[in-house]
Amino acid sequence: xxxxxxxxxxxxxxxxxxxxxxxxxxxxxxxxxxxxxxxxxxxxxxxxxxxxxxxxxxxxxxxxxxxxxxxxxxxxxxxxxxxxxxxxxxxxxxxxxxxxxxxxxxxxxxxxxxxxxxxxxxxxxxxxxxxxxxxxxxxxxxxxxxxxxxxxxxxxxxxxxxxxxxxxxxxxxxxxxxxxxxxxxxxxxxxxxxxxxxxxxxxxxxxxxxxxxxxxxxxxxxxxxxxxxxxxxxxxxxxxxxxxxxxxxxxxxxxxxxxxxxxxxxxxxxxxxxxxxxxxxxxxxxxxxxxxxxxxxxxxxxxxxxxxxxxxxxxxxxxxxxxxxxxxxxxxxxxxxxxx
Amino acid sequence: xxxxxxxxxxxxxxxxxxxxxxxxxxxxxxxxxxxxxxxxxxxxxxxxxxxxxxxxxxxxxxxxxxxxxxxxxxxxxxxxxxxxxxxxxxxxxxxxxxxxxxxxxxxxxxxxxxxxxxxxxxxxxxxxxxxxxxxxxxxxxxxxxxxxxxxxxxxxxxxxxxxxxxxxxxxxxxxxxxxxxxxxxxxxxxxxxxxxxxxxxxxxxxxxxxxxxxxxxxxxxxxxxxxxxxxxxxxxxxxxxxxxxxxxxxxxxxxxxxxxxxxxxxx
Numbered sequence: 001x002x003x004x005x006x007x008x009x010x011x012x013x014x015x016x017x018x019x020x021x022x023x024x025x026x027x028x029x030x031x032x033x034x035x036x037x038x039x040x041x042x043x044x045x046x047x048x049x050x051x052x053x054x055x056x057x058x059x060x061x062x063x064x065x066x067x068x069x070x071x072x073x074x075x076x077x078x079x080x081x082x083x084x085x086x087x088x089x090x091x092x093x094x095x096x097x098x099x100x101x102x103x104x105x106x107x108x109x110x111x112x113x114x115x116x117x118x119x120x121x122x123x124x125x126x127x128x129x130x131x132x133x134x135x136x137x138x139x140x141x142x143x144x145x146x147x148x149x150x151x152x153x154x155x156x157x158x159x160x161x162x163x164x165x166x167x168x169x170x171x172x173x174x175x176x177x178x179x180x181x182x183x184x185x186x187x188x189x190x191x192x193x194x195x196x197x198x199x200x201x202x203x204x205x206x207x208x209x210x211x212x213x214x215x216x217x218x219x220x221x222x223x224x225x226x227x228x229x230x231x232x233x234x235x236x237x238x239x240x241x242x243x244x245x246x247x248x249x250x251x252x253x254x255x256x257x258x259x260x261x262x263x264x265x266x267x268x269x270x271x272x273x274x275x276x277x278x279x280x281x282x283x284x285x286x287x288x289x290x291x292x293x294x295x296x297x298x299x300x301x302x303x304x305x306x307x308x309x310x311x312x313x314x315x316x317x318x319x320x321x322x323x324x325x326x327x328x329x330x331x332x333x334x335x336x337x338x339x340x
Numbered sequence: 341x342x343x344x345x346x347x348x349x350x351x352x353x354x355x356x357x358x359x360x361x362x363x364x365x366x367x368x369x370x371x372x373x374x375x376x377x378x379x380x381x382x383x384x385x386x387x388x389x390x391x392x393x394x395x396x397x398x399x400x401x402x403x404x405x406x407x408x409x410x411x412x413x414x415x416x417x418x419x420x421x422x423x424x425x426x427x428x429x430x431x432x433x434x435x436x437x438x439x440x441x442x443x444x445x446x447x448x449x450x451x452x453x454x455x456x457x458x459x460x461x462x463x464x465x466x467x468x469x470x471x472x473x474x475x476x477x478x479x480x481x482x483x484x485x486x487x488x489x490x491x492x493x494x495x496x497x498x499x500x501x502x503x504x505x506x507x508x509x510x511x512x513x514x515x516x517x518x519x520x521x522x523x524x525x526x527x528x529x530x531x532x533x534x535x536x537x538x539x540x541x542x543x544x545x546x547x548x549x550x551x552x553x554x555x556x557x558x559x560x561x562x563x564x565x566x567x568x569x570x571x572x573x574x575x576x577x578x579x580x581x582x583x584x585x586x587x588x589x590x591x592x593x594x595x596x597x598x599x600x601x602x603x604x605x606x607x
Binding site for chain 2: 031034035037038040041042044045046049050052053054055146182183185186187188189190191192193217218219220221224225240243246247250253254257261
């Protein structure tokens with residue numbers, strides 16, 4: 001719950017969070033080290049100084065850290081934990097559904113744990129989707145198209161093998177497909193961050209919601225063109241949002257573009273925890289105004305009502321969360337963490 | 341032995357050439373982006389250039405383009421007889437370094453990694469974005485002067501060449517915009533239109549606002565990426581130390597970027 005300066009209570013669903021183990025003990029190779037180092041550079045570059053973490057804590061943080069940062073010190077009511085396995089880089093995986101589900105057990109009412117699969121696994125991927133639905137009753141998955149898998153250094157959402165998986169997701173009612181476009185390295189003659197496969201997949205799977213994390217960055221412009229044509233394409237704010245601190249004017253311009261092209265009902269807040277913590281992000285977002293010249297040029301506004309949608313109501317709609325009932329349930333179950 | 345003065349002059353020559361190499365995605369010189377981290381004149385004819393991208397995961401195809409861009413520009417100096425280009429700490433670094441220092445042509449080296457395909461499609465996509473961004477600077481500057489849509493889209497290359505701008509960005513982008521117009525065959529003669537689209541179409545005055553809307557999206561994306569890349573490059577080798585006054589960022593390989601000679605003094 002975020003309390004506004006004038007005392008209003010805003011319901012917050014953090015649409016993009018992680019519970020990872022990127023520690024040296026879990027790294028399989030140089031790629032694992034460089035992966036967490038890259039995350040750390042995002043953290044170090046875009047966080048306010050008082051929010052910075054030491055490297056060792058960033059590599060592997062505790063269950064208590066998650067509860068404190070999201071729900072006690074942080075304003076989140078609920079958090080969606082995304083799964084990112086990176087089996088070629090980490091011995092027991094980077095962010096796994098088993099470990100996240102275990103962590104979430106203390107307060108299951110506060111978490112939505114999403115699964116993940118790799119279409120390149122063929123039949124095994126289909127079996128695994130069944131397994132995740134039966135075991136964890138997942139409502140969504142996180143797709144990382146830049147994941148390495150043996151000789152393959154990336155895949156596309158419109159690959160035939162991926163379509164088989166999405167058909168199954170549709171059939172099983174796994175409706176929310178979060179997509180992170182990382183750099184797909186091979187084939188080298190293609191744009192590594194190309195987002196046009198989203199266009200095909202969203203057109204061909206109208207029942208599924210396609211939530212493009214980081215709003216397609218670094219292809220924000222291409223993403224906006226796609227989102228305006230596809231009613232089932234959404235944009236997640238993770239990575240764009242921390243610019244509110246370092247480059248507020250850029251953030252305003254990005255926000256104005258998203259409101260203009262994607263629209264206020266299709267933008268989702270996400271802290272990308274533990275790259276950033278939600279407290280300062282939500283606080284600054286609530287108090288943020290798009291400068292008048294930008295708002296006027298684009299003909300958009302970022303009102304309190306729109307902020308409330310972005311911070312929680314849009315995600316609640318996608319995940320079938322009854323906000324009033326959830327508020328009551330959470331009020332009766334305060335978060336406990338171990339005394340330090 | 342090279343004297344310090346001669347060495348400084350030669351280094352300065354190399355920096356000037358390196359300024360001509362751009363990051364294809366951002367349309368900014370690699371020197372501006374702080375990617376070049378090592379420059380050494382080993383003896384009077386041999387040069388070593390080392391560069392590093394903001395992350396280990398930056399697009400390998402762009403890393404290839406930048407490495408070969410460095411080779412092309414530095415080798416163009418008449419006194420350079422040997423050159424080693426090294427890309428540091430990158431997931432495709434070994435392949436890029438082997439390729440760029442092998443003496444083979446870009447197409448030949450690159451084709452090896454993608455079943456003989458070339459990069460034309462990707463290069464064209466990013467040249468189009470660079471063109472849009474440069475054109476937007478010009479169009480907005482003319483709008484700012486109070487010119488009508490008809491006057492702007494009706495402008496010829498001759499008219500364009502007679503324009504004088506005082507703003508920093510306009511001054512910087514004017515020759516860059518013109519260079520792309522000419523190299524792409526979009527305008528050549530003084531009476532050719534100065535503001536065609538990338539697809540060689542004329543812009544209808546009534547559609548100028550819509551055209552600018554699209555260019556705006558391209559620019560915001562590129563500026564945002566540029567800011568992100570600069571930030572990640574600056575943070576790549578920093579770690580946090582928590583002291584008595586709270587957390588601070590410490591650069592653990594500080595001072596690795598060599599002096600930039602003239603460009604540092606002016607930049």
